[in-house]
Amino acid sequence: MRIASASREPGTLSRPTALLVAGAMFMELLDGTALTTASPRVAAALGVSSAAMAVPISAYLITVAAFIPLGGWVVDRFGGRRTFALAVVVFTLSSALCAAAPSLAILVAARVAQGIGGALMVPVGRLVVLRDIRREEVIRAVALFTWPALAAPLLGPVIGGILATYASWRWIFLLNLPLGVLALCCVGTIPADTGQIRRLDVRGWWSSAVCLGSLTAAAAIVAIPGAGLAPAFGCAVVGVVTGALAVHRLRTAPEPLISLGSLRVRTFRVSHAGGSVFRVVCNAVAFLVPLLFVDDFGWTPAHAGAALVALFAGNLGIKPATTPLLRRFGFRAVIVVSVCGLALTVALMATLSPSTPLVLILLLLAASGVFRSTGFSAYNTVAFADIDPAHLTDANTLSSTIQQLAVGLGAASGALALRFALLLDPHESYREAFVFIALTLIVPIVEGALLPAGAGGNLTRAASPKPAPSRS
Structure with missing residues (x-):
């Protein structure tokens, strides 16, 4: 049975909570796009080719796609506040590691960690805001959540290009540190509610994760200038096959993910x-x-x-x-x-x-x-x-x-x-x-x-x- 939140009157929209979640969404989405225009500078600093920068960019997107399905189960199991706080900590610390990365391999590993934090931070935050509010509050809540999705993909490349040109590409990640600390200071506004605890559907998760990761990888390969289509086609085939397995599992499992x-x-x-x-x-x-x-x-x-x-x-x-x-x-x-x-x-x-x-x-x-x-x-x-x-x-x-x-x-x-x-x-x-x-x-x-x-x-x-x- 769900534990009632003591931080606000049940059924009302907590504007501070909604703004905190919207800010976290903006931070996560901005980070997913800002590295694109800075790629040549990052590649030069790390001593690799510009084409190699597709790896940390794709690693982030693939990880986010693969771990998002876990969000609902995690928030039911551990509660919204603890899950959101942990996600912010993981995202912030991995941002610091990205900024300090001395090599491409470390940057890729840090981007994977960032993807895990982002995958939990955004859907969990949106869920804790939406699940107990009244119908008349939904439009207001979604309006607050929409602006990050609109602004971040447009501002990310602009900010990334400016920082890489006039400062350092490392500032793309360093900007997340004060934002993450601010989010942690405000995490008390997130309800600590838990939900009905279910068994983790491991088979459903891995098949969904491989499907989403493969399709995202195929998309990332296609978007790389000069990349061959054969690897993308192979990833797409893997995505379709595991997607069919995932759908079958999610439709037949007694407690699907x-x-x-x-x-x-x-x-x-x-x-x-x-x-x-x-x-x-x-x-x-x-x-x-x-x-x-x-x-x-x-x-x-x-x-x-x-x-x-x-x-x-x-x-x-x-x-x-x-x-x-x-x-x-x-x-x-x-x-x-x-x-x-x-x-x-x-x-x-x-x-x-x-x-x-x-x-x-x-x-x-x-x-x-x-x-x-x-x-x-x-x-x-x-x-x-x-x-x-x-x-x-x-x-x-x-x-x-x-x-x-x-x-x-x-x-x-x-x-x-x-x-x-x-x-x-x-x-x-x-x-x-x-x-x-x-x-x-x-x-x-x-x-x-x-x-x-x-x-x-x-x-x-x-x-x-x-x-x-x-x-x-």
């Missing part, structure tokens, strides 16, 4: 089917746009990174209006308009050229950021609209796992689209890659349009302001 029952709930399924395509496209665009600016337009990396701030501005600019839009128009309308808007802006990116006025480029990026933000908020919120509170732990773990895989596949999808476009027309490769990616959004558009008009209405009705009592 992750219950797949949430996928029978339509709103949850839409959020993680079409929603995953939406997330992949968003990450693919974040991968392709800087390459377009540097390789095709001839901009400097700093110039390209600065332009991405427009995308970030669009993300944040619309954020205060997201909840009112969901209340006024409902989830179906917001999802369809967001996906259509993203598809249009991605297709328009195919028309950009070095002669396009900078102001038009920035406006297009800002508009794309607006649709990213509203789409992320709608998908992330509606996922839990019809989930029974008793099944929230499994739903949250499954959601975190699928979303992490979408992040890993994002850059790979952009790289694969670019490779395919190069085969068709080397002179128009970026334009065609953007068109290919935009076309994949047909799937979530159709799926969103088929949602019932009142989907998620229990959240928007609960979150709507109560009418003033009439006076007679």
